[in-house]
Amino acid sequence: MLNPLAVNFCIEPLEKRHNRAVFKCGNEKLDRYFQATVTQDQSRNIAIPYVTFDLERQKIIGYYTLSMTSISIGELPNSIAKKLPKYPLIGVTLIGRLAVDINYKGYGWGKLLLMDALYKSFEASKQVGSFAVIVDAIDERAVSFYQRFEFQPFPDQPYKLFRTMKNIAQTFA
Template sequence: MNIILLDKQQHDRQRFDCKNQVLNQYLNQIASQQAQKDNARTYVLMDPINPAWIMGFYTLTMTSLDLSSLPQSLQKKHASVHSAGLIARLAVDHRYQKQGFGAILLLDALHRLYQASAIVAFPLVLVDAKDGIAEFYQQYGFQALSQYPNKLFMTMKDVAHNIST
C-alpha cells in the first residue's frame, strides 16, 4: 500500500467520495490550502492500479490539549503539556470501504505521529471522530475524553504498542 502526501496535481480529489460531504469537501477544497499554510498534512492511500485515484486519506496536525478532560493520572503526569498530535480527519472512499483500508490508514497515521513525537515530544494523540465513528477508534485502544465523547485519545506508549503489533 502506497500512502503519500496529497498532491493536487497528481491525485483525483473530485473522484473521492466517502459519502460524507464535509470530509469530501475538505479533501477537494481545503487540504491543499492547509498544507501550503503549514497548518496540516494530508496523506492519501493510492489505488495500486490507478495511482491518481484516492482510496482514503487522513490529515495530521497539532492541537491544544485540555488537561481537565484527561483521566486524573494523565493530568498529573502531563501537567506541563499543552499540545498533542491530532488525526483531524480519516476517510475511505465508499468503493473501498469495509476492506480494512481504514485500519491501514489509522496505523500509518499513528506511525507517523510516533516518529514526530520522537523528535518534538508530545505525549498523546487525539482524534476527532465524526458521529458514529468513535467505536472504530476504540477498537484500536483510543479512549473518549470525559467531556467530549467524539474526541478520543491514546498515549504515545499505547501508540508504540499498536504500531509494533
C-alpha cells in the same frame, strides 16, 4: 477484491496529480473538506494530508491529515492527569480527518490508514514531544471505529478521543 493484499498501492503526501474530484467517502463534510479546503491547509502548513493511492486504477483509496495541537491537562481523565506536571497545555498530535472511498470500504483500508497515521505520529514524537494522538470523530460510527483501535473519549467530550503515545509505542515496539 479491493483489499490491501490484492491492490498495488502506496501511501504518500497529497499531490496535484492525485485526482481528488472523484473521491467520495459517504460523509459530505469530509468529502467537501478534501475537495475544497485540504490544499489550503497543506500550503499554509496547518495540516499534512496523506493519501493511500491505488497505483493500478490511479485512484485515491483514502486520506488522513496530521497536525500538531495542544490540550489542557484538565481535559484528560483524572487518573492520567494526576501523573502529569501542572503545565497549562500539553502538546499532542491531531488526526484531523481520516476517510476511505466508498468503493474500498470494509477491506481493511481504514485500519491501514489509521496505523500509518499512528506510526508517523510515533516517529515524529521522537523529534518533537507529543503526549498523545487525538481525533475529533465526525459521528457515533466514527467514535466506535476509533474505540476499536484503543482510543478513549475525553471525559465530557464524547466525540473527542485520545490514545497516549506510550500506548501507541507499544504497538510498534
